[in-house]
Amino acid sequence: MRIDAPVVNVDPYGLDLHLALHVCYELHYRGFADVDARWEWDAGLLHLRATLEEVFEAALRRDVGEADETETAQSVMDSLSVEPVDGEGLSYFLRDEGTWEQMREYFVHRSIYHLKEGDPHAWLIPRLGGRAKAAFVAIEYDEFGAGRAERLHQRLFADLLDGAGLDSGYLSYLDFVPAESLVVVNLMSMFGLHRASRGAAVGHFASTEITSPPGSYRLVQALERMGAATSCIRFYAEHVEADAVHEQVVRTDVVADLVDGEPHLDRDVVFGIRARDLVEDRLSAHMMKSWVSGHSSLRRTLV
Ligand SMILES: [Fe+2]
Ligand SMILES: [Fe+2]
Numbered sequence: 001m002r003i004d005a006p007v008v009n010v011d012p013y014g015l016d017l018h019l020a021l022h023v024c025y026e027l028h029y030r031g032f033a034d035v036d037a038r039w040e041w042d043a044g045l046l047h048l049r050a051t052l053e054e055v056f057e058a059a060l061r062r063d064v065g066e067a068d069e070t071e072t073a074q075s076v077m078d079s080l081s082v083e084p085v086d087g088e089g090l091s092y093f094l095r096d097e098g099t100w101e102q103m104r105e106y107f108v109h110r111s112i113y114h115l116k117e118g119d120p121h122a123w124l125i126p127r128l129g130g131r132a133k134a135a136f137v138a139i140e141y142d143e144f145g146a147g148r149a150e151r152l153h154q155r156l157f158a159d160l161l162d163g164a165g166l167d168s169g170y171l172s173y174l175d176f177v178p179a180e181s182l183v184v185v186n187l188m189s190m191f192g193l194h195r196a197s198r199g200a201a202v203g204h205f206a207s208t209e210i211t212s213p214p215g216s217y218r219l220v221q222a223l224e225r226m227g228a229a230t231s232c233i234r235f236y237a238e239h240v241e242a243d244a245v246h247e248q249v250v251r252t253d254v255v256a257d258l259v260d261g262e263p264h265l266d267r268d269v270v271f272g273i274r275a276r277d278l279v280e281d282r283l284s285a286h287m288m289k290s291w292v293s294g295h296s297s298l299r300r301t302l303v
Contacts, residue, residue, distance in 0.1 A: 003048040011179075012059030013282065017052055018182040022174075024049040025189040029116055030170060053190055060187075064274040073203065073255050073269035080210045080273070081247070090284040091218035098291075100226045104164050105297050107232075108173045109181040109283065113188070114157035114235075115170050118143035120185070121205045123192035128258065132202075135253030139209065139246045156235045163231035166302075176300045180283040187279050191272060199265035202258055203272025206250045212243035 010017050026032065027040040039045055094103060113120075118140055128136055145151035158168035167173070191201035216239035223233045259266045290297035 001044045003044045005048055005051055007051055007055050010055060012055045013179060013183055015179040015182070017055060018179045018186055019174075021049065021052045021056065021186050021190075022182045024052070025186060025193070026171070028189070028193060029119060056186070056190065060275045060278065061271075063278055064271060067267055067270045067274070071270055073206075073259055073266050073273075074251070076270050076273050077206060077210060077251055077255065080207060083214050090287055091215045091222070093288065093291075094222040095218040095225070098222060100228070101302075102287075102291055102297075103222065103226060103228070104166060104302060106287065107161060107164055107166060108298060108302065109177055109287070111157070111161060111166075111173050112171065112177055112181055113185045114160075115154055115168075116185075117153045117157065119154075120188035120192045121201065121208075124198060124201050124205070127195050127198040127201075128254075130257060130261070132254045132257035132261075135249050135257070136202075136205075139249055139254075142242050142246070153235070153238070156231075156238060159231040160235040163229035176298045176302070178286060178297070178299055180279075180286040184276075184279045184283055187275060197268070197272075199258070199262075199268025200272030200275065202255060202265075203269035203274075204276045205272075206255050206269070207273040207276045209243050209246040209250045212239050213247065216240045216243065 005020070007017070023032075024045060027035075027037075027045075031037050031040070090106075094106065098106075122140060125133065125137060125140070141147075143153050145153070145155065149155060161168035188201075188204060191197040191204055216236040219236040220233055220240060223236065255269060259269065287297040296302075
């Protein structure tokens with residue numbers, strides 16, 4: 001039986017829509033205790049999920065806008081690689097003046113993704129072939145610890161949460177984070193779960209890998225300044241090193257091979273990059289706005 005939702009006049013980036021979407025997607029990951037796992041493929045629920053996705057994707061398409069004719073996946077990736085000399089933004093703020101309390105809030109926002117790091121993109125594996133597939137899996141192999149459970153990036157982030165005196169349980173902070181934090185994860189799940197969005201999923205993945213090393217380096221500097229535990233620093237230090245290699249592989253092998261074989265996907269790759277920019281900027285702006293006005297960026301107080 002179809003489950004309908006009144007999505008008229010709903011905020012496409014709001015908490016109602018994104019908590020509902022997040023719950024639908026979670027059925028494809030680890031599910032919920034005491035919830036029948038067969039809900040994952042319940043046609044009625046999939047109808048609801050599609051209704052929510054339509055609202056979200058329409059807003060993304062509207063807000064990202066039409067790609068410039070001259071833009072290509074490679075040119076957009078080139079522009080991502082250029083770091084401004086006097087940059088500003090969240091990682092700069094945390095490096096230069098953020099407090100330990102703000103850093104702990106940042107960890108909580110990111111816990112929704114990093115405790116399942118790599119998983120949303122892994123849906124891409126059967127959707128790629130040849131060189132793109134081989135290179136993509138090589139990168140994911142690192143994300144998943146290169147054969148060692150203690151090196152899973154998901155595990156490294158749990159260690160980081162433990163080191164910061166936070167709860168490292170999976171989705172422990174679901175009720176603490178605002179819509180902006182759920183939106184960044186829902187975007188990856190939406191792209192990953194739809195074969196039609198494989199170009200966008202590749203763009204999202206490429207953008208993640210390309211922008212990670214400099215941002216991670218600033219977080220290492222921030223954490224050193226704050227005297228944080230080694231386990232907190234390790235997660236970001238790992239990303240400075242590993243993602244510098246991943247960046248090259250994703251550009252030259254994953255994206256280049258995909259669009260060589262299927263040139264029409266080039267604009268989808270660009271859309272994936274732009275959509276990620278948009279949702280990441282919204283999350284950063286939310287944190288900065290809260291902190292500048294002296295408030296917590298979370299919906300509940302951390303203990
Ligand atoms: Fe990682
Ligand atoms: Fe990476």
